[in-house]
Amino acid sequence: MLNNKHDSHILILNNAKQEFLELGFEKASMRSIAGKSGFTAGALYKHFKNKEEMFYALVEPAYLKLLRMFDKCTDSLMDDIAENPDELFDDSVNGAAAVLELIYQNYDEFQLMFNHSTGTRFEHIRENLVDIETKSTKRFIEIARENGLNPAEISDTEVHIFATMSLTPLFEVITHGYPYEEAVEIINLMSKAQNYAWEKIVNLKMD
Structure with a gap:
């Protein structure tokens, strides 16, 4: 289980990186990244407002x-x-x-x-x-x-x-x-x- 927001942030970015590498930015899905990270889409938006922000991070x-x-x-x-x-x-x-x-x-x-x-x-x-x-x-x-x-x-x-x-x-x-x-x-x-x-x-x- 993740201990804090920082750990969650790192987990999301790691899964986002794999999603972007596999599919490219345009085809990547916030919902898919949320699922891989064990979050709901709504919970993911508490970390990143959109996938652009995630990509730039x-x-x-x-x-x-x-x-x-x-x-x-x-x-x-x-x-x-x-x-x-x-x-x-x-x-x-x-x-x-x-x-x-x-x-x-x-x-x-x-x-x-x-x-x-x-x-x-x-x-x-x-x-x-x-x-x-x-x-x-x-x-x-x-x-x-x-x-x-x-x-x-x-x-x-x-x-x-x-x-x-x-x-x-x-x-x-x-x-x-x-x-x-x-x-x-x-x-x-x-x-x-x-x-x-x-x-x-x-x-x-x-x-």
Whole structure:
């Protein structure tokens, strides 16, 4: 028997996660989640007013961790431009590995966001993350130019495509659920390929 409201809350979220993973957000049922949790539908609504609130309670903590990780990696690269340009490409590869580790530490939550979120504000997560990466890339190019690295001129459209290219390998390993060890190899290889592109396309070469 559950001892308190907190225990009930955790039980409901665990059952909701399985329901969302099996059926997706749109087909998931509050009534079904209530039954699996041993509650009436009315009792369930004392914890969550709707399934949107339940879904967001599951995924938003992981999503916010991802955004903080993106910011941390971006800040590290910006610092490298000014202080340690010879470490820039190594830090880029390490940053991608850190993001991947975070995702696999919260594997179910990212599966929900990427593969089961139709009907929620996370259904366009790929496009939203590309927009964030696009803004970061523009800022990176500006700071590189300010610090004398003389990157090539590229259009906003090209920056957007470049950002999409950078994130697509990450999206792929989440979407298809590769084993972690295989995902690490994929992301490491693609990160090195992207660094090569920075050298050849953007002409950002560290001597």
